[in-house]
Amino acid sequence: xxxxxxxxxxxxxxxxxxxxxxxxxxxxxxxxxxxxxxxxxxxxxxxxxxxxxxxxxxxxxxxxxxxxxxxxxxxxxxxxxxxxxxxxxxxxxxxxxxxxxxxxxxxxxxx
Amino acid sequence: xxxxxxxxxxxxxxxxxxxxxxxxxxxxxxxxxxxxxxxxxxxxxxxxxxxxxxxxxxxxxxxxxxxxxxxxxxxxxxxxxxxxxxxxxxxxxxxxxxxxxxxxxxxxxxxxxxxxxxxxxxxxxxxxxxxxxxxxxxxxxxxxxxxxxxxxxxxxxxxxxxxxxxxxxxxxxxxxxxxxxxxxxxxxxxxxxxxxxxxxxxxxxxxxxxxxxxxxxxxxxxxxxxxxxxxxxxxxxxxxxxxxxxxxxxxxxxxxxxxxxxxxxxxxxxxxxxxxxxxxxxxxxxxxxxxxxxxxxxxxxxxxxxxxxxxxxxxxxxxxxxxxxxxxxxxxxxxxxxx
Numbered sequence: 001x002x003x004x005x006x007x008x009x010x011x012x013x014x015x016x017x018x019x020x021x022x023x024x025x026x027x028x029x030x031x032x033x034x035x036x037x038x039x040x041x042x043x044x045x046x047x048x049x050x051x052x053x054x055x056x057x058x059x060x061x062x063x064x065x066x067x068x069x070x071x072x073x074x075x076x077x078x079x080x081x082x083x084x085x086x087x088x089x090x091x092x093x094x095x096x097x098x099x100x101x102x103x104x105x106x107x108x109x110x111x
Numbered sequence: 112x113x114x115x116x117x118x119x120x121x122x123x124x125x126x127x128x129x130x131x132x133x134x135x136x137x138x139x140x141x142x143x144x145x146x147x148x149x150x151x152x153x154x155x156x157x158x159x160x161x162x163x164x165x166x167x168x169x170x171x172x173x174x175x176x177x178x179x180x181x182x183x184x185x186x187x188x189x190x191x192x193x194x195x196x197x198x199x200x201x202x203x204x205x206x207x208x209x210x211x212x213x214x215x216x217x218x219x220x221x222x223x224x225x226x227x228x229x230x231x232x233x234x235x236x237x238x239x240x241x242x243x244x245x246x247x248x249x250x251x252x253x254x255x256x257x258x259x260x261x262x263x264x265x266x267x268x269x270x271x272x273x274x275x276x277x278x279x280x281x282x283x284x285x286x287x288x289x290x291x292x293x294x295x296x297x298x299x300x301x302x303x304x305x306x307x308x309x310x311x312x313x314x315x316x317x318x319x320x321x322x323x324x325x326x327x328x329x330x331x332x333x334x335x336x337x338x339x340x341x342x343x344x345x346x347x348x349x350x351x352x353x354x355x356x357x358x359x360x361x362x363x364x365x366x367x368x369x370x371x372x373x374x375x376x377x378x379x380x381x382x383x384x385x386x387x388x389x390x391x392x393x394x395x396x397x398x399x400x401x402x403x404x405x406x407x408x409x410x411x412x413x414x415x416x417x418x419x420x421x422x423x424x425x426x427x428x429x430x431x432x433x434x435x436x437x438x439x440x441x442x443x444x445x446x447x448x449x450x
Contacts, residue, residue, distance in 0.1 A: 034137065034140070035140075035144035035148070036144075039148075049168075049170075050141060050168075050169050051170045054138065054178075054179075055178040055179045070136075077140065078140050078144070079137050079140060
């Protein structure tokens with residue numbers, strides 16, 4: 001990959017990182033476990049590899065935005081995640097911010 | 112052992128001790144869900160090649176484990192030299208080595224200062240900067256090589272041949288439960304720290320400037336240090352051998368305790384001879400006219416070294432007792448289980 005390609009890749013990753021957290025929090029308004037969450041995100045065009053998603057879930061839980069519970073489903077123990085009360089509040093604020101940024105960007109793009 | 116279990120075990124080796132079980136439990140669940148999903152799609156169990164492809168997609172165990180670390184600090188100058196996985200060990204080794212060399216330099220300057228000698232700020236700054244540059248350069252260089260080696264060609268990693276997987280799962284589970292595994296990164300850190308210390312020791316023997324800094328023209332090491340030099344090298348080398356062997360055989364926990372007990376015993380003998388010597392720093396030119404001015408400083412440095420040796424001796428005895436206790440512990444466990 002050339003220097004321009006590298007730069008684009010770095011900027012793209014930076015842009016995606018924040019959006020990814022927003023997508024994960026939004027998806028977890030309803031309870032899901034890691035694998036189904038990844039599939040659900042992919043179906044919405046938000047591909048995320050396992051090595052990024054699972055540590056992210058743990059981090060969000062440590063930050064108090066998610067709560068998790070181990071439960072048996074289909075004869076196997078699975079860890080189900082969902083938004084905590086603090087997570088719901090943060091998501092609401094982040095979505096408002098997202099909409100504001102989106103509106104601003106659209107305004108700038110239209111000149 | 113299944114390929115997935117081997118993979119999980121390999122990831123586990125690089126995880127922070129307190130989170131190992133929880134992370135592996137979650138990762139295992141995700142991997143099995145993915146496998147089940149693919150099997151349902153294909154209508155048959157995945158073969159080994161398909162499992163291997165799936166694990167490769169997940170990534171090298173070292174990199175996967177690195178993403179789970181809360182501490183994401185790394186060392187980068189333009190590009191990343193030391194990544195988050197080995198960074199905590201790098202900091203540990205660097206702090207240890209700097210701690211030793213700074214203590215030695217501080218002792219020398221404290222002695223000179225209390226003895227009424229004129230010390231300029233540039234003398235102190237130069238001596239500490241020199242230690243900092245040497246230790247930082249060597250330790251960073253070694254860890255950068257290690258990082259490069261561990262992350263080189265991640266796509267070429269073969270999930271069928273993860274290292275350190277020569278023991279069955281039930282032993283691993285038991286070992287993890289009882290804390291009977293030597294963490295791989297602990298062995299690597301110990302090996303590097305000992306190696307750097309060995310190089311420093313050899314260099315310091317040839318160039319006292321590395322120990323005394325600008326005071327090297329005033330003080331020399333007493334003859335006793337030259338007498339204990341070979342045993343000291345042996346102690347450090349034994350530590351390196353133990354670390355290297357435990358790197359290959361992390362399950363040899365009793366071997367570590369036995370080696371450390373041996374190292375502790377030899378260290379005590381060396382310390383006995385050191386304490387007996389009663390003089391550790393001597394004047395470079397006792398006959399010189401200014402020698403009288405430095406004699407008081409030398410006395411203070413020697414007194415401080417005596418106290419340091421006594422404290423170090425007490426620590427070595429405590430560690431020796433701990434290692435001997437660990438050495439007999441598994442035997443007791445086995446006897447109990449036999450009964």
